[in-house]
Amino acid sequence: MTDTVTRFAPSPTGHLHLGHAHSALFGWRAAMDAGGRFLLRIEDIDPNRCRPEFERDLIEDLAWLGLTWERPVRRQSEHLxxxxxxxxxxxxxxxxxxxxxxxxxxxxxxxxxxxxxxxxxxxxxxxxxxxxxxxxxxxxxxxxxxxxxxxxxxxxxxxxxxxxxxxxxxxxxxxxxxxxxxxxxxxxxxxxxxxxxxxxxxxxxxxTLVTRGxxxxxxxxxxxxxxxxxxxDPPDYHHHGLLRNERGERLAKRDQAKSLRSLREAGHSPAQVRAMAGFSDGV
The missing domain is CATH 3.40.50.620 (HUPs)
Known part of the structure; x- marks a missing residue:
């Protein structure tokens, strides 16, 4: 075991897309490969844009993708x-x-x-x-x-x-x-x-290791x-590349065709979506 601790910290302002999946899997794999710990944090400090249903959906999507994380989940709004x-x-x-x-x-x-x-x-x-x-x-x-x-x-x-x-x-x-x-x-x-x-x-x-785009x-x-x-004490960092669409634009929540929710509803399996997100070797 090591003391490697990574996290994925989305904002519940829309549905997760393949870029989020890549980032979450990147951090999760870094922790698992090091025998460390992976955390999920909800960054919900914007009351005008953050919605409970998006938080519920993103947690469901990440679990469907095969990720596991420590409980309880930290919500920023509860720790102001x-x-x-x-x-x-x-x-x-x-x-x-x-x-x-x-x-x-x-x-x-x-x-x-x-x-x-x-x-x-x-x-x-x-x-x-x-x-x-x-x-x-x-x-x-x-x-x-x-x-x-x-x-x-x-x-x-x-x-x-x-x-x-x-x-x-x-x-x-x-x-x-x-x-x-x-x-x-x-x-x-x-x-x-x-x-x-x-x-x-x-x-x-x-x-101890911040993985993000x-x-x-x-x-x-x-x-x-x-x-x-x-x-x-400063953590280590690893800024990974971004997934982009066919026009070379980085993926955004408004691009519903690439959302995990829409891919699930279209019948794709977790393994297929992990592969689309750049992790073809599974979880």
């Missing part, structure tokens, strides 16, 4: 106090600030500037609220203004110094979280975002920074 506590720690460090900008405000600011630094997902937040006087921040918050809580990446980097992380496919990586800019860690009424939630939960659950490769630079700030 964990995320809130770590957010408070970051606030105490002085690396979090309130941002009152709407998406429209940010777009207008970028347009006025004529250009903006770009990251892997497009223009970065221009830092409009980063240096607001504390008195103005307090006044707006007391007036009930909506806001997000952003990470001051430059200040955080000054506190941690150089960092690196290891990807099993690409080797050691120098952490460059500034490529994502001052990301949102929480909002006025929600004590966590994806970035904070996944970092905290992986630590609490003792995940290469589309999240750049996010790992930021997660390494959060780990350092919060005093977490």
């Amino acid at each position: 106090d964990d995320h809130r506590a770590e957010l408070v720690r970051l606030q105490t460090m002085g690396v979090v600030y309130p941002c009152f900008c709407t998406r429209k405000d940010i777009a207008a600011e970028i347009a006025r500037a004529g250009h903006a630094p770009h990251g892997p997902d497009g223009p970065l937040y221009p830092g409009t609220c980063r240096d607001l006087p504390e008195s103005i921040r307090r006044e707006r918050m007391e007036a009930g203004a909506a806001y997000a809580l952003r990470l001051d990446v430059a200040k955080a980097r000054a506190m941690t110094g150089p960092l690196r992380w290891h990807d099993r496919a690409k080797g050691w990586q120098e952490a460059t979280p500034e490529i994502l800019g001052d990301v949102v860690l929480a909002r006025k009424d929600t004590p966590t975002s994806y970035h904070l939630g996944v970092t905290v939960d992986d630590h609490i659950q003792g995940v 290469e589309d999240l490769f750049f996010a790992t630079h930021l997660h390494r920074l959060l780990q350092a700030l919060l005093g977490y």
Whole structure:
């Protein structure tokens, strides 16, 4: 036996597709091959998009596919106090600030500037609220203004110094979280975002190997920074390739023809679907 712990952490916002199956099987096999443990975590922090029926269906689909995992399943919505506590720690460090900008405000600011630094997902937040006087921040918050809580990446980097992380496919990586800019860690009424939630939960659950799609490769630079700030030991990573459709586009939940549910209903067997997901040797 080893201490390898992997996880699959879907959001119940739609039905799982073949890409999800590939990711789940990838993590499951990594744990099984190492004699380790595999976890299922439900990332349901978005009450507007997450639905109980999608959670029920994804659990049923994964079991039908042949996967097994430890119980109980961790649901992020049931552990928001964990995320809130770590957010408070970051606030105490002085690396979090309130941002009152709407998406429209940010777009207008970028347009006025004529250009903006770009990251892997497009223009970065221009830092409009980063240096607001504390008195103005307090006044707006007391007036009930909506806001997000952003990470001051430059200040955080000054506190941690150089960092690196290891990807099993690409080797050691120098952490460059500034490529994502001052990301949102929480909002006025929600004590966590994806970035904070996944970092905290992986630590609490003792995940030692994070297996996920290469589309999240750049996010790992930021997660390494959060780990350092919060005093977490970093896990190992393996960012696998993405399954794509015949047009070369990555699979999405809106592509119902590739959903596990539709493939099941069309009469495909678990072995056939595992093969479609790139695991022809079975489970």
